[in-house]
Amino acid sequence: MLNNIQGTNKTNKISIILSYFISLLVAIFVFLTGGTPSAFANLMYIPIATTSSINGRIHGAIHAAFSGLLLGPFMPTNNGLILEQSTLNWAIRLAIYIIISIIIGSFADFNRRSRTYITNLLTHDSVTELKNIEAIRRKDEITNTEKTIIALSVGEYEEILGFFGYDFAKEVVVNFSVLLKNILNKYKNVELFRYDGMEFIIVLDHENNMYNKEEIIESISSINRSTIRIDDIPIYIEVTMGMTTIEGGVGLLEGVRQSIVALRYAVEQGNKSEVFNTELDTHFKNLITMASEFKIALSKGQIKAAYQNIYNIKTGEIHGSELLTRWISKGKEIYNPSEFISVIEKTELINELSKHMIDIAIEKLKKERNNDLIVSINFSPKDFKDEVISYLLEKIEESRVNPRRLLIEITEDIFVNKQEVLGYLYKIRSQGVKIAIDDFGTGYSSYQYLTDLPIDVIKIDGSIIKKLEHNIVTRSLVKSIVEFSKANKIEMIAEGVENEEVLNICKDLGIDYTQGYYYHMPTLI
Structure with missing residues (x-):
């Protein structure tokens, strides 16, 4: 940026000097062609307009005064007769030049x-006032010196945004950016940019070797386990970093890309x-x-579907099945x-996959003899x-299947855009389709958010169910889930049931249904 400013100043100085020189040439030409009455005197407007448009009104006015004086008291009205101009004549011309x-x-x-x-709007983040990725794009250049680029991310930003809302999340971003700036302020060879959300880019220039790279990274890492308090709510900071070092001859944007990949x-x-x-x-x-x-x-x-049966824990009868996606080619599973x-899920293809699974689910419901x-x-x-x-509801209407036989499973990720x-x-749900919250008991699932959602079924995560056999705390957790579910008339499915001991514990706790390898392995349709 400093080079750009210096280059601009140099260009402006050259244009100013050139404009004065052109005005002088015009004045000489006017003198040689007969004096101020000559039409060539109007050429003086060109350097005046050019200087003003390039260098602004102050430099323009000074140059205009200079040009006016050149065609002023020392410029005759008729070169041949050596007739002097009246003071009023050249003074009015000078004033006109300055006004223009x-x-x-x-x-x-x-x-x-x-x-x-x-x-400034395009190249600076409106929340933190830091430079943004557009600033990096605009200054992208092949570096002459070695640089280290660090991409830094604070975990759980989307959860904060989903749980507490935009205003609260914005305060977290602002406070964290201030914390980061304060840490980096003592390093003169470091630039800080906001990338997105709670992601930042740090560019460390090695040109002067003022500071050790490891020292700066250690300073940034010191943020870990620190706390930001917003409205008396503690937000614990955990940062993740991706780093790369680029040699001279590599563009800055390429370095940013590498750090983001890392x-x-x-x-x-x-x-x-x-490290990239x-x-x-x-x-x-x-x-x-x-x-x-x-x-x-x-x-x-x-892209095919496998089904895994869900069983009534009391009767042992099949209650239904969950459809699971499988990628099969020539009888073999291509990808897990x-x-x-x-x-x-990071692309729009997830919508095509979901519509494909809707089609398979509708067909399975149509073929199933047991209407329950x-x-x-x-x-x-x-x-x-x-x-x-719309696709889901249209397919249900076209097929005339009972919508209450279709269960849509969602995860806590929906809390981000709740x-x-x-x-x-x-x-x-108003059309009769049932809703289940999947993987309940992990991450940020809580009863508070369940009360805001139209939930019919809770699927208790398999990682919790597997611990029931040996972990008393886990049993207490599941017991509280059961009590909450029964109080709110929500059905429960225990996932990951793999042996009889865990099945019996689930039965004793009062869970309604079970799903897992103990009963049934996923089977291709």
Whole structure:
């Protein structure tokens, strides 16, 4: 940026000197062609207008006065007769020059201020007033010196946004950015940018070797386990970092991209930090390839459904089944669902997958002779949009299946956009479709948020159910879930039941239904 300012100042100085030189040439030309009455005297407006438009009204007015004096008391009205101008004549001309320069210069100054204001809006974050990613794009250049770029993310921002709302989350962002700025202020070779949400980019220039890279990273890491208090609510800070060092000859944006790739991998693996390497690039390129292949697989019928039965815990009879996505080609499973579902959820392809599973669920319900059996399918937060919800309701109406036999499973991820999703949940439930909260008991699921949602079924997460056999605290947790569910007439399904001991505990606790390998392994339809 300093180089850009110096370059601009140098250009302005050259243009000022050049304009004075042109005015002098015009004055000489006017003198040689007969004096001020000559039409060539009007050429003086060109350098006056040019100087004012480039350098503003102050420089423009000074230059205009200089030009007016050149055609003033020493310039004859007739060179041949050596007739002097009247003082009034040249003084009026000088005044006109100055007025014109001020008018043109004022417009130029206004446009310059407007451009500066708009540029500032585009290149600075309105919440933290830090430079943003657009500022990096605008200053992107091939670096001449080694730089370290750090992408930093504060965990659970979306949960904070979903639970406490935008205003509260904004205060968290502002307070954290102040904390980060205070830590980095003592390092003169460091620039801080806000990337998105609670993600920041830190650029460390090695040109002067003023500070050790490890020292700066250690200072940033010291934020971990610190606390920000907003409205007397403590927010615990845990940061994750992705880092890369770029040599001279590499663009700054490329360095930012590398640091973001390292950050995403660190988050994916649950690590505190990662340093970029080419293997990470390959990893994420493979994910992109996977998404591309999925679209083809869907059109070729390779995306299939397996069903896992759900059983009535008292009678042992089948209550229904959950449909699970499988990617099958030539009789073999291509990708594990835990691998490709998370990738597809980041794209619009998740909507195509959900519509595909809706079709399979409707067909299964139509073929099922027992009209009391339910079929459940999983919905992503991205599925709660007009396109998918309308498709679901249209298919139910066309098929004339009982909508109460269809169960839509959602996870706590919907809390991020709770208000937006809530309308769709009430809409499908008003049509008779049942709603289940999946993986309950993990993460941020709580009774408080359940009371805001139209929930018919709670599916207690398998990781909790598996601990029932040996963990008393877990039993107490599940018991409280059962009591809450019964009090609110919500049915319960225990996931991950893999042996008879756990089944009996679930039965004793009063859980309604069970699902797991003890009863039934997922089977392809």
